[in-house]
Amino acid sequence: MISLSDEKIKELKIKANDIRQSIISMLVEAKSGHTAGPLGMADIFAFLYFYILKHNPKDPSWEDRDRLILSNGHICPVLYASMAHSGYFPIEELNTLRKLGSRLQGHPHREYLPFVENSSGPLGSGLSQSAGMALADKIDGKENSRYIYCLMSDGELNEGNSWEAIMFAGKNKLNNLIAIVDRNNIQIDGNTEKVMPLEPLADKWRSFNWYVIEVNGHDFKDLNEAFKDAHEVFNKPVVIIAHTIPGKGVKEFEGDYKWHGMPPNKEQGEMALNELREIGSRP
Amino acid sequence: MLNQKLKLNPKIFNEDVEQIPIRKGFGIGLLKAGEENENVIALCADLVESTQMNLFAEKFPKRFIEMGVAEQNLVTVASGMSAMGKIPFCSSYAMFSPGRNWEQIRTTIAYNDRKVIIVGSHAGISVGPDGGTHQALEDIALMRVIPNMDVISPCDAIEAKKVTLELIKTKNPASLSLSGPAYLRLAREKTPIITTEETPYEIGKSQIYWIPDIGLAQVGIIVTGSLTHRALLAAKELESRGIKTKVMNLSSIVPIDKEAIVSLAKECKAIVTVEEHQVNGGMGSAVAEVLAGNYPVPIEFIGVQNLFGQSGTPDELIKHYHMDVPDIILAVEKVLKRKTS
Numbered sequence: 001m002i003s004l005s006d007e008k009i010k011e012l013k014i015k016a017n018d019i020r021q022s023i024i025s026m027l028v029e030a031k032s033g034h035t036a037g038p039l040g041m042a043d044i045f046a047f048l049y050f051y052i053l054k055h056n057p058k059d060p061s062w063e064d065r066d067r068l069i070l071s072n073g074h075i076c077p078v079l080y081a082s083m084a085h086s087g088y089f090p091i092e093e094l095n096t097l098r099k100l101g102s103r104l105q106g107h108p109h110r111e112y113l114p115f116v117e118n119s120s121g122p123l124g125s126g127l128s129q130s131a132g133m134a135l136a137d138k139i140d141g142k143e144n145s146r147y148i149y150c151l152m153s154d155g156e157l158n159e160g161n162s163w164e165a166i167m168f169a170g171k172n173k174l175n176n177l178i179a180i181v182d183r184n185n186i187q188i189d190g191n192t193e194k195v196m197p198l199e200p201l202a203d204k205w206r207s208f209n210w211y212v213i214e215v216n217g218h219d220f221k222d223l224n225e226a227f228k229d230a231h232e233v234f235n236k237p238v239v240i241i242a243h244t245i246p247g248k249g250v251k252e253f254e255g256d257y258k259w260h261g262m263p264p265n266k267e268q269g270e271m272a273l274n275e276l277r278e279i280g281s282r283p
Numbered sequence: 284m285l286n287q288k289l290k291l292n293p294k295i296f297n298e299d300v301e302q303i304p305i306r307k308g309f310g311i312g313l314l315k316a317g318e319e320n321e322n323v324i325a326l327c328a329d330l331v332e333s334t335q336m337n338l339f340a341e342k343f344p345k346r347f348i349e350m351g352v353a354e355q356n357l358v359t360v361a362s363g364m365s366a367m368g369k370i371p372f373c374s375s376y377a378m379f380s381p382g383r384n385w386e387q388i389r390t391t392i393a394y395n396d397r398k399v400i401i402v403g404s405h406a407g408i409s410v411g412p413d414g415g416t417h418q419a420l421e422d423i424a425l426m427r428v429i430p431n432m433d434v435i436s437p438c439d440a441i442e443a444k445k446v447t448l449e450l451i452k453t454k455n456p457a458s459l460s461l462s463g464p465a466y467l468r469l470a471r472e473k474t475p476i477i478t479t480e481e482t483p484y485e486i487g488k489s490q491i492y493w494i495p496d497i498g499l500a501q502v503g504i505i506v507t508g509s510l511t512h513r514a515l516l517a518a519k520e521l522e523s524r525g526i527k528t529k530v531m532n533l534s535s536i537v538p539i540d541k542e543a544i545v546s547l548a549k550e551c552k553a554i555v556t557v558e559e560h561q562v563n564g565g566m567g568s569a570v571a572e573v574l575a576g577n578y579p580v581p582i583e584f585i586g587v588q589n590l591f592g593q594s595g596t597p598d599e600l601i602k603h604y605h606m607d608v609p610d611i612i613l614a615v616e617k618v619l620k621r622k623t624s
Binding site: 067069109110111117118119120121122124125128129130131132133134135136137139140160161164165167168 | 365
């Protein structure tokens with residue numbers, strides 16, 4: 001992986017903005033769903049889908065593809081938007097989110113949308129599934145042919161299952177597993193440090209024998225360095241703790257935990273889209 | 284008399300009938316499954332010998348995963364391994380898996396349609412002295428309500444071995460889980476050997492082990508798992524008292540053999556179900572659901588009556604909670620009266 005060119009960064013910014021606009025549109029249309037998490041993770045998803053991930057939307061079941069496991073299924077609007085903009089399915093289909101008969105379930109379901117790697121929603125299990133995949137690849141000697149990326153939230157680190165997985169991956173030195181924690185400091189009932197303190201979070205992961213990288217989740221250069229580092233680690237699983245701003249891109253939503261599980265109404269949606277269009281049109 | 288078309292163990296009723304823990308049959312079956320298919324993987328939550336995974340672990344150390352005491356991780360890691368083409372068996376005591384990790388099993392295995400076999404060992408009251416905390420009496424109920432999940436409770440070690448080998452076969456696309464994800468229920472105690480290697484076996488099919496010498500049966504006894512031998516002893520005793528029964532081994536609780544259950548009810552017009560499990564939601568409930576919708580007949584349910592267990596020897600507990608041979612005989616007599624009144 002080489003350094004990111006300014007041109008690539010510009011392209012990724014445009015993609016992230018497109019993804020954010022789609023997130024707002026689909027949530028307004030669905031009248032339910034989560035706003036803050038998907039907007040906050042749009043840069044990372046753009047970076048993954050349009051730069052880092054080894055995947056082929058024309059051949060979704062390509063054996064050697066990287067696996068992207070979304071553990072916190074509730075941020076699926078960002079997953080769906082990224083997949084649609086990558087060409088997995090038509091962008092218009094995003095408007096079917098959460099509707100009866102839709103392939104885009106409120107939380108992702110692989111039976112309905114076969115290109116998603118896992119059905120998820122209940123928190124705290126995605127890292128275990130990812131660890132199982134990484135270990136299977138190690139057993140088969142395929143650990144160098146693809147990475148297992150697990151996208152997860154900070155809130156779901158309240159779950160005991162998460163720490164069982166962290167312990168297990170450390171024990172098995174799963175260096176083909178890269179966890180990306182959306183460290184946005186919010187969960188449904190408020191600030192993570194009030195609800196159930198996670199800090200010192202990096203130290204916790206380190207003490208479970210993980211290689212820890214902290215990164216600004218909205219800075220593509222930073223992200224690029226982080227993933228470069230992550231790919232060079234040879235004897236430990238890697239966690240990228242990505243500091244993000246929930247609701248990023250729409251000033252009124254940013255940093256406010258109330259937007260965790262609430263969709264914008266039509267007016268709020270228009271306001272958000274106008275703001276995003278304005279940012280997007282800047283050079 | 285024994286239905287010897289099924290080539291059952293001719294020594295079933297001997298005092299010295301061979302007794303082997305059902306879980307042991309699983310251990311032997313798993314080793315064989317590992318030899319037959321290199322994708323078979325075994326995961327265990329710190330109970331390798333108890334759950335009989337040691338044979339597999341010794342032969343295939345690289346395909347054996349020690350999970351520690353972490354049942355949620357046990358099944359979710361298995362889900363991930365299945366996504367990469369492995370066929371994972373995960374074992375613990377039934378009380379902890381599926382007792383503790385039900386949601387993970389539902390979401391990451393059944394909902395995700397991952398072929399993982401959850402092996403609940405030490406199920407039922409016969410765990411004995413460990414007491415109520417360790418006696419899984421709700422696991423059939425927990426697992427049979429999950430869509431896309433087979434639930435199998437073999438009657439002896441030989442059947443357990445056959446089931447294990449059946450479960451690694453490729454899923455039949457025509458059916459909703461034969462056999463994708465599955466729950467295999469095993470008992471700890473030594474259990475009399477009822478079947479032989481020659482006894483046919485098919486997931487989803489029941490078998491009639493006991494038939495009247497002549498004529499129709501008056502009561503159908505449907506049994507699952509470790510109490511099958513007791514049901515046969517009851518049938519033999521009932522025969523000597525002039526009461527004709529059939530004994531059906533319903534080891535496959537999901538998928539359930541509707542046709543055979545309805546046909547047994549049509550013949551006998553009275554049913555007794557027998558299981559080492561809560562009556563609520565167990566195999567008997569599954570039978571009642573089938574019959575209520577198709578051919579309602581009186582049913583008596585042998586099982587634990589909405590109680591927790593306690594410490595004791597397995598035999599003491601089976602007796603104390605009314606699942607012993609005399610209890611089955613009483614239930615048959617009771618249902619006979621209900622049928623004729």
